[in-house]
Structures are given as structure tokens and as C-alpha cells.
Amino acid sequence: MQTSAVTDLAHTHARPVHWLTTATAMAAVVALAGLLQPDPAGAAGAHGAPAPRPAPDADTARFPLECGGNPSTIAQRATGDLDGDGNPETVAVVHCEAGSGTPPSGIYVLTHGKGTGTPAARVVATLVEPSQQKNVSGFTVSGGAVHATLLGYSTPDVPSCCPDQHEQVSWRWQGGTFVRTAQNQARTV
Template structure:
């Protein structure tokens, strides 16, 4: 015990003795014995109190004397991971293994309270970045392009068999909270271009990776005209049933919007038509032809003959105008139903040297044309003539059944 603590205890006993001695009165043996018993009990109590004072008072005094300004109050408790204990070092005291783990207020295990999931990689890729290195492309339609796998995209689709970057857009198509890049790539084959809409992303290391193909030509559509990424993460693609080339008129194209979403690790169509179906603008014409029978040559050696052509419109569409082609190969016009003909300029692959009135669906009609032919006799060969559907704007249309739109005409004496 220190000197300071000794002085505190002595002061307590002195105060007690000064208060007790004046009250003591001698009163004979019995009283003395009673007094001794009382004093013994008091002495025991005083001794106990002194012991308590000897411990409590000096400690309180020491605490009061030694108190210095301390650190601020600690903040809310934080969960930390324990340091690993090396071999031979004492193990920290832990609760029994059967006790449940400490949980955060949200019920997550200790150490994960407030933890945020890692941010998704930024998949916004520029045109220059896509052109800078090789990218992996899904397979094309076999008759369009063979350049799948890791390829370097070109700036334009001028070279046959070389994939090129046509355009790109951005949006969150896989619902990970970050944008991806959706690109239209093309691969020229002849006069046409195979096309794909492909989504690209980045991995956690920042490398460009292929997320998947949205749509391509050769899968019920022959062209991709446009695409867009919607605010909801869908990709809308405008597809066409033909790709006009090789003098095919653009008005023949039918197009429709189809919607795709990223589901189950791939893009799946979720909206729009799934097929084009029959073209409701077309009908089925059938042509039959007789023989061109030539008469006796005149003084100049020319022979006349007539030919009857019959057309049936099997429907389902009315035909505003009919156009006959290759009649001029049979000879010069010499009358008959040539008086009904008028000429039209060639439109794409369609041309006619005689355009006449139309034919409603389900009806049949015959035309007889007269020719003037040079030569003493026929050569026994055949000339193919054809009938086609023209609308009121003089545009030619293909037929639902092309093979029966033509017939061979044989010239006989």
C-alpha cells in the first residue's frame, strides 16, 4: 500500500475512535462483559468496513487523481475479419461451434454487412475499338460468308468474304446495370451482303467479348434494314424478305419489326411476326399457247400466221394489267389483238412488248395475235413467250407459281 493510501486509512480509524471513546462508561463486571461482547461485534464490523474502505477509497481517490482527458467515445461497432492464428500461438476465445454466426441487421453473415456487389464491366465500345483488334463472330448462313470465329472487321463491306462493321448502338441488353454494344456487321457475297446483329461486352479484365447474336440474314429473312436498342433492354430489328440486288426493284421488299431479348444465355425473339408468309400482293397466272400456223408466202416471200394465247388468273389477287413478253421474236405485228397493246418501259427484270387490260381473280381470257414472218418455211424450233402481272402504276410483280407463266410456241407451215 502506498504512503498516500496509509494516510487515508489512518484518518478513517482516528475519526472512528474519537467518536467512540467518550461514550464508554465503566459499570461492573456484567456490564463489562456485555460491553466486551458488543465491542467484539463492533470490532468485527469495523474491521470489515475498514477493509472495504481500504480498498474502495484509495482506488476511487487514485482514479480521481489520475484521470486525464481521454479519447472520444468510440463509434458504432464494426464487424472485422479475425486475423489468422499461426502455429503455436494461442487461439482467441470463441463461442462454441454450435452457436449461430453473427449476422448483420439485414441477415447477411458477419463481414458482408453493407458490401456492394461488384460493378458490371462497362460494355460501351467505340467503332475504333471494335476495328482495332479481332472479335469473335457467330457463324453466318453457309451461302453468305465463311469468315466466322476470330476475325478483324473492315471499315466497309467492299471485299467479298470479308466481314465489315456497318453500324453500332449501345444499351443495357443483359440487365446487368451497364451498357453493352450492339453492332450490325456485313459480309459481301456477289452483289448481296450477308448481315448479323451481334452484341459485344467486356469481361472483368476489360477485354472485348461476344455476348451473342441477335439476328442474321438467311433465317427466314434476306436483309436487315435497321435495328435499335430500347430503353427496356430489348433489341428491335427490322428485317426484310428479300435483299434487292441485281436489278430487283426495291418495291418488292416486305419488311417487319421483330423484338429480341437476352434470356437463358442467348437472344430469343419475344415480339413481332416470326415469318413473312405468302405475299398477299401476288397472284397465280397460268399461260397456255397454241401453234403459230403460217400461211402461203406472198410475192415478197413473207408468210402470215396467227397465235392464240390463253391466260387464267387462279387468284387470289385481281390483275390490273397483263404484260406479254417475247412476242416480237415470233415476227412482225400484223393485226389481231395487237391493237390492244401498249408498250411500257422495262422495270427491273420485268419487261413486256405488249401490255393489255387486266384479269380478275378466277377468270380466263384468250388473245389472238397475227404475225408476218420472213422465210419460206419454219425451222421447227420453239419460242418461249410469257405473261406477267402489272399493277395500275405499271410495276411488274412476280407470280406465286413462276413455271406456268411461260409457254413454248412452235411455228408450223
Template sequence: MSEHDAVALAERFARYRTEVLAEVEPPGPAAVRRTVRQRRRRTLGTAVAAILALGTGPIFGYAALTDPAPRPGPVDPTGTPSPSPSVSGSVSPSAAPTSASPAAAVPDGRISRAQLLATPVSLPAWRPGPSCPVTDTRLVGTANRDQTNVLQRLAYGDVDGDGATETVALVHCLLGTGGPEQVVVFDRDAAGKVVTLGRVVATALEMPQWLTDVTVRPDGVVRVQVADIAPGGGWPGEWSQRQWRGYRWADGRFTQVEGPTSFGPNPHAMNLVVTATDLVLDTLPDGSRVGTVTVRIRNGGSGPATYVALRLGLPAALRPDGDGWAPCRNEPETTREPVTCDLNRLDAGAEVRLTLGFRAAAGATVGQGTADVDARPMDSRFDFVEEVYEGDNRVKIDYR
């Protein structure tokens, strides 16, 4: 380095110290103490840096001197530092992070028919009266004695929304030839034991008297086919009116959410009972013969008869006569046997009384004998409807 360069560099160092040091705030006692501690460690490094700076020539040194000086960093406070505020109460140490444990598996509630028949179960109480067992009882596959809980049908599906399958069973409390029925849902607890979730629906003394089928939809709705009247005692199953009703599990019980809630009148649920008096003919001055038959028709069933067809099997010589035939919807037959009279609706428990007049023309041969008086229920299409008790729909009368 030439003497001229050395002199110029010295002048720049002097000017730098004059300009920069005037901007620096004198540090407090704490900063002085820290500087003293660090000075010894930095002495050697500072000397080496200065030598390298001088060796690189005036251009590098000039660039370093002309760059903006870095902003001074924070300094320690001159006073005694105040302690940090403490959190009231004890603080538990944080646990070391662990991998999240998987959720406990939901028990599988799919129970096969064989498993259900082999496992003691508890059933919701039957309606008052039936004495079939309900606690720690075994279901049976076929009826073999009275007071037996018979497993009739099974269905499977997630009915409670827990992501696992439950078992839906149609159970019949067999008492003699009849007995109530109910649909029950079974599940398993965490230990694998069969438990009872609840009852979906049960038969009633009125309606429904019969449960015929059960299914489970993918959305968890339990669908039960119910019928108004149970078969037996002369009532065939095909006469029963059937409906599908849907039930959903909510708030700890099953409630109906779909389907009808009542039945309309069953066309077979009537029992027409007929009584009639004998026909005794009197001879009039013109030689004709007249008489009356009093017919009483009572509906002793639980359902109405839409129409009633009355037939009287008297000889063709005896023809309808008088105002007693006014309630008939049709014109009474006057030329052929039997005489008919179609009547309007007859509700359950109601009855109709008719006093029907007959006349035989002068010279007509009537004789004497017996005749059938018969009353039959009809539907809205005027088709005959069968009854359970048809023996009381017909009586015989004498005519003379």
C-alpha cells in the first residue's frame, strides 16, 4: 500500500468514527459489563478481520465503509429486571405427544337364527293377560306347547345409527291357537352378550291383530307389515287388510314415521243375522190371497255391510204387494223366484226391520210349504262378501 493510500484510509476511518459514534447512545452499566466480558473473546477475531480488510486493497475497504451501518440491536435494561408474572395454580407438565388411539369398535349385533334360539333373552312385556315368559327365556323355532315364545321372522340392519348391524325379530306368544305378537330388536354389548334394544310394535286387542312380515331399510327404518284381523276361528288370512308401516329409533324408543295409522272397514268383518216370521195368507172377497212376512236383519259384526241383498224363496205365485217394500233400492222382482230386495248400508250393531206384503191372484195355486229367507252382505261393486258365520244368514219360514 502506498503512503498516499494509507493516509486516505486513515482519514476515512477518522471521519467514520466521528459521524457514527455521535449517533450511538452510550450504553448503561449492564451493557458495559457485557461488553467487557465479550471483548476478550473478540480481540483475536477483530485483529484478523482488520488485517484481511487492509490486505484486500482500498476498493474493498471503501465499499465496507460506505455501506449503511447496521441498526444497533437491543441492549439490556440498566435497571434490575422485574420477574415474569406467574400463573396462579400449579401447571401440570405436558404429556409427551402420542399417536391417537383408534375408536373402540362398535359391537356387531348380527345374530343368526341358531344363535338367537340358543341364547336366553329378555323380551318387552306382553300386553296384560298373556303369560308367556319375558325374562331370561329361550325362543323356539316351532310351536310345541302353550305359553311359548316362537321366533317367526328375522331381519337385519343398522337401526340405531351406530354403524353396526342389529337383529330384528318377529316373536309370537303362542297361547293355544292364538296369542299376541311383537317385533323386537336385539343387539350385543361390548362383552358380546345379547341384549334387547327395544320393541318396535306389538299387536293389540283391536287392531292390528296380526304382524305378518318385517324388513329393515338402508336408512335404518324398520318396516313392519301389519294386518287388521288375525286368522283363526273361521277367518282366513286372505280376508285381512294389510299395511306396511315404518318405525325409527329415536330418544330411546321406536316411533312410527311412515305408513297409515289406522284401517278402514273390513268388508268381511260383519255378521248378518236374519230372523223372519211365517207367511199366513188370508182370502179377500175378490178371491185373491194376501199376507205379510216380518224380516229382521241385524249386523252383529265389527264392520259395516256396504249393501245387503235380501232374498225370499217363496213360490212365483206370491208377488210383492204394499208399501213395505219402499226401503228396497231395486224394483222387487214380480215374475220370477226368488223375490229380491237390495238394501243400503247396515253399520255394525245396527238392524233393519221390514214388513213385506205378498199377494196371490185369484185362482192362483199357492199350496203350502217352506221357503228360505236369506240376507247377504255386498261390497261397493255389489259383489257378495263372505262372512265367518254364515249359518245365521238364512232362516226357513212356512207359508200356507
């Protein structure tokens, strides 16, 4: 005859007090998890701040260009937080469409339309007016600033295909306005 070495262990038999303890612990975990959930909007960033909005869509903006009945073209666009509010702005280089030649460009800073029901982007600053007769290359937004190379003409006799002036410039938001700085003086090529 063999004897069993298995003994009656207290934890091998579920008694009502064990089930009650387990159910109480589970209820406490569920209640704590419910308290630690994000707010109902689910769009809170760090420290309860609202999550940043997406950058404004340049295709929805109305640019202050006079194109004589021709459409305008967004040649370049870039986004970045320029004013430090945590929401990106869009910067667009825009010119009138032309059958030939190189039409002058404008550089515009866009933000979201006013009000919650206004999806269109709106122009809040003009960095370069097309009337300045400049073309734009080397365009970026980085480090909270807009950077560009402006191409221009020393005289009206210079062909529009071949700008003879290059100027590296940047704009940074300071004191409620965009301040322009030149990395080097305009130079003739």
C-alpha cells in the first residue's frame, strides 16, 4: 500500500473569503484605472495642454496676389512653429502662373482661420511682396525661422532668366512681428 505525500493545503481550496478578497482587489484596480484615464477629448498634450493643431493647408488660403485673371501657383511650402505657441504655421512661396518667364514670388505666413468652423488658412504676414521683383530659392523653415535665398535684378536690362543678385535672408518672430535679417549683403554675381 502506498501512502500519498500530498497534504491538504489551505490555498488549494477556494473558500468564499478568497473569492471576496479577489473581487475587492479587482474592483479597486478597475476604479483606479478609470481615474487615470485622459480627459474625454483625448487630445491632451503634456501637462494637460491641448494637442497641437495640424499645420494650415496652403491650398485653402487666399493670397493677396494680382495675377490679371491668371491663377496663382504655390511653388514651395514648409511648416514650423514660428511664434512659439506650440502650433505650426505654414509658409508658402507663391507666384502668378505665367506662360513663360519667371514671375516674381511672394512669401506668406499662414495660420488657421478664426473660429472653429473656419477651415481655411489665412495670411497673417507677408515676408516678400511680389512687387519687390524677387524670386525665391533655398527656402526652408527651421529653428523657428524662415530662411530663403532671394534672387533679384540690378537693372531692368538684366534678362528675367538670369538674376544677377542673390541675398540670403531669414525672418524670426520677435516682439509681435517678423524681423528680417540678412546673412550677407546682397551681392552681384
